[in-house]
Amino acid sequence: MNIIVCVKQVPNPENANFNEKSNTVMREGVKAIINPLDLNAIEEALRLRDKTGGRVTALSMGIPEASQLLKEAVGMGVDEAVLLSDPLFAGADTLATSYTLSKGVQKKGNYHLIICGKQSIDGDTAQVGPSLAEKLGIPHITCVDKIEETGEGFIKCRRIADEGYEIVQMKLPGLITVVKGINEPRLPTLKGIMRSKKAEIPIWNCEDIGADAGQCGFSGSPTKVFKSFVPDRRVDSRIIAGSPEEQAAILLEELKKAL
Amino acid sequence: AGVLQANDITAFKGVWVFAEQKSGVLGSAVIELLGEGGRLAEALGVELSAVLVGHNVGPMVEALSAYGADRVYIVDNPRLENYNDELYSAVVCDIISRYMPEIFLIASTSIGCSLAPRMASRLGTGLTADCVSLDIDIESRRLIQTRPAFGGNLMASIICPYHRPQMCTIKPRVMKAVSPDYLRRAEVIAPRVVIPGAVNASVIDIIKDAGQRVNLSEADIIVSAGRGMEEPRNLEMIYELAGVLGASVGGSRAIVDAGWLDYRCQIGQTGKTVRPKVYFACGISGAIQHLAGITASKLIVAINSDPDAPIFKVSHLGIVGDVKKIIPAFINEFNKGGGL
Ligand SMILES: Cc1cc2nc3c(=O)[nH]c(=O)nc-3n(C[C@H](O)[C@H](O)[C@H](O)COP(=O)(O)OP(=O)(O)OC[C@H]3O[C@@H](n4cnc5c(N)ncnc54)[C@H](O)[C@@H]3O)c2cc1C
Numbered sequence: 342m343n344i345i346v347c348v349k350q351v352p353n354p355e356n357a358n359f360n361e362k363s364n365t366v367m368r369e370g371v372k373a374i375i376n377p378l379d380l381n382a383i384e385e386a387l388r389l390r391d392k393t394g395g396r397v398t399a400l401s402m403g404i405p406e407a408s409q410l411l412k413e414a415v416g417m418g419v420d421e422a423v424l425l426s427d428p429l430f431a432g433a434d435t436l437a438t439s440y441t442l443s444k445g446v447q448k449k450g451n452y453h454l455i456i457c458g459k460q461s462i463d464g465d466t467a468q469v470g471p472s473l474a475e476k477l478g479i480p481h482i483t484c485v486d487k488i489e490e491t492g493e494g495f496i497k498c499r500r501i502a503d504e505g506y507e508i509v510q511m512k513l514p515g516l517i518t519v520v521k522g523i524n525e526p527r528l529p530t531l532k533g534i535m536r537s538k539k540a541e542i543p544i545w546n547c548e549d550i551g552a553d554a555g556q557c558g559f560s561g562s563p564t565k566v567f568k569s570f571v572p573d574r575r576v577d578s579r580i581i582a583g584s585p586e587e588q589a590a591i592l593l594e595e596l597k598k599a600l
Numbered sequence: 601a602g603v604l605q606a607n608d609i610t611a612f613k614g615v616w617v618f619a620e621q622k623s624g625v626l627g628s629a630v631i632e633l634l635g636e637g638g639r640l641a642e643a644l645g646v647e648l649s650a651v652l653v654g655h656n657v658g659p660m661v662e663a664l665s666a667y668g669a670d671r672v673y674i675v676d677n678p679r680l681e682n683y684n685d686e687l688y689s690a691v692v693c694d695i696i697s698r699y700m701p702e703i704f705l706i707a708s709t710s711i712g713c714s715l716a717p718r719m720a721s722r723l724g725t726g727l728t729a730d731c732v733s734l735d736i737d738i739e740s741r742r743l744i745q746t747r748p749a750f751g752g753n754l755m756a757s758i759i760c761p762y763h764r765p766q767m768c769t770i771k772p773r774v775m776k777a778v779s780p781d782y783l784r785r786a787e788v789i790a791p792r793v794v795i796p797g798a799v800n801a802s803v804i805d806i807i808k809d810a811g812q813r814v815n816l817s818e819a820d821i822i823v824s825a826g827r828g829m830e831e832p833r834n835l836e837m838i839y840e841l842a843g844v845l846g847a848s849v850g851g852s853r854a855i856v857d858a859g860w861l862d863y864r865c866q867i868g869q870t871g872k873t874v875r876p877k878v879y880f881a882c883g884i885s886g887a888i889q890h891l892a893g894i895t896a897s898k899l900i901v902a903i904n905s906d907p908d909a910p911i912f913k914v915s916h917l918g919i920v921g922d923v924k925k926i927i928p929a930f931i932n933e934f935n936k937g938g939g940l
């Protein structure tokens with residue numbers, strides 16, 4: 342099975358800095374990482390490949406520096422990686438991102454399954470997976486936490502729904518988005534790191550993938566962020582003192598008031 | 601670039617709500633969306649409509665009317681009995697293209713989050729995720745959609761100036777329903793639509809959670825455990841407390857990773873976002889990624905032995921002490937006092 346994994350570069354939350362004065366995210370000096378759920382997506386793709394054969398390709402749309410992260414994906418074991426990068430792609434919302442990724446996928450061609458993370462930790466919309474599937478005219482399954490079975494031209498997955506699980510059968514080619522519970526991503530091996538050092542990451546621009554510039558980046562994005570602010574989290578906090586029994590009694594009184 | 605985009609956005613009129621239903625029962629967030637949609641429709645001076653898709657769904661029109669719909673677009677067909685991404689997105693997009701609403705609201709449920717991006721992608725319009733507040737800029741008639749991003753560390757207000765409909769998803773329990781008026785009667789329209797023949801993906805089995813464990817994103821009270829519970833067997837206390845309060849159980853990533861609790865119970869940035877009336881954080885330090893999932897709770901109660909734990913910065917009621925002593929004392933007090 343040939344698999345394409347979509348990988349997004351995100352700021353590392355450990356040292357991302359939210360500035361309450363300027364109400365923006367300070368990105369300077371913040372190390373970029375692979376979106377955590379995309380590591381699960383890579384891991385699942387590698388496991389499927391090792392079972393069924395085929396190739397795994399990591400695909401990212403981002404700034405040229407993102408090729409560094411694609412090298413990490415190579416270190417984990419993906420067979421190849423491609424970066425879609427062009428100043429025309431900047432400022433993309435989920436619609437423009439999905440469009441651009443769909444053109445990249447079509448240029449790559451010959452795939453059976455696309456795996457995305459369920460959501461990113463920055464934009465955080467969980468929209469790119471289903472939106473990309475629609476652009477490609479293929480079916481999708483969101484929130485997959487287990488692949489039950491794969492066979493000739495189909496995949497069967499367990500997905501997390503509101504009141505339990507659903508088992509969904511999907512014809513291939515198709516797209517799934519995965520949640521953290523699906524697996525434990527592997528660390529790069531020494532051999533992988535050696536391989537990643539030598540790996541060439543091709544960069545495809547707007548023209549290379551035959552995309553319509555008007556549908557990419559800022560100009561292809563119907564949504565615009567027109568204001569952002571750091572939420573005020575301060576609350577009126579009360580500490581309940583006393584022995585456990587006294588604390589419990591006061592807590593009960595407070596709960597009665599609140600409910 | 602989609603099937604719809606007309607040059608003249610003023611041709612789009614009205615506020616619509618997707619009336620999610622399962623087996624003839626409306627999703628609990630639908631009436632909240634109608635409440636909010638009604639407010640927006642009034643500000644714009646337009647009608648509020650609901651789109652109801654399924655099989656034998658007619659009886660739900662009454663509730664949709666009572667909670668504010670002026671009009672209900674209904675598509676009733678045996679092939680639409682159960683939710684399906686491909687069929688529902690085709691049907692709803694078809695109706696939207698014909699009747700051209702300016703605003704379309706969908707609840708951020710498991711179904712809504714799968715349907716909405718497929719629809720927006722097909723229509724070639726914008727979609728704002730998980731909004732927590734909506735406003736109309738009267739002059740431009742634009743919808744101002746505010747949502748958390750970066751795990752709740754940043755709020756963004758988003759507009760969709762030149763494309764219609766302006767679409768967004770909204771978390772359950774965020775908006776307010778209006779009180780129902782069962783004398784209201786919505787106009788019912790049954791548009792003829794073409795339902796696609798074959799589908800490429802379908803649900804072949806449903807595994808319902810056993811017992812009373814409710815959907816965390818809709819729970820009124822949540823009791824959550826962290827590494828401060830010290831040992832998996834101490835979670836019994838958590839289940840007992842949840843039992844007496846009629847609460848759902850959640851946890852931090854630390855104990856999910858340790859295998860004490862199922863991933864579906866994880867609350868936080870890479871788990872669920874919750875907004876209960878009361879949230880108990882028992883032995884949870886209050887890491888930013890955990891807080892991302894809980895700060896919309898009305899009352900946060902933190903129990904932690906470390907007076908400097910960051911959780912006390914966001915909790916409304918803080919108890920410094922050993923959870924293993926405080927929970928049993930509380931259950932005892934609760935039973936003595938005859939409940940809430
Ligand atoms: C504060 C803020 C709020 C925003 N709100 C919205 C909004 O409401 N609506 C909207 O349309 N846009 C929004 N955006 C823009 C959005 O974040 C970007 O469009 C982004 O490119 C993709 O969306 P996401 O991060 O939400 O990805 P998600 O949809 O959450 O990502 C899911 C998966 O898609 C794949 N993926 C996503 N992006 C890429 C990529 N560049 N390359 C490869 N794979 C990828 C990954 O597998 C990822 O795990 C917002 C941006 C900011 C900064």
Ligand SMILES: Cc1cc2nc3c(=O)[nH]c(=O)nc-3n(C[C@H](O)[C@H](O)[C@H](O)COP(=O)(O)OP(=O)(O)OC[C@H]3O[C@@H](n4cnc5c(N)ncnc54)[C@H](O)[C@@H]3O)c2cc1C
Pocket residue numbers: 354377462825826827828829830851852853854855866867868869870871872882883884885886887888889890903904905906909921922923924
């Ligand atoms: C990308 C990323 C995503 C993440 N996503 C999530 C997420 O979705 N959800 C999440 O929860 N975390 C998430 N994390 C992890 C997060 O950073 C913390 O590591 C985690 O929340 C800590 O869990 P905890 O509070 O249970 O454990 P700890 O941080 O170990 O805290 C335990 C607390 O218990 C207290 N304690 C100890 N003994 C007692 C006692 N007897 N009585 C009372 N109190 C006691 C201690 O004082 C301490 O404050 C994420 C991390 C990253 C990097």
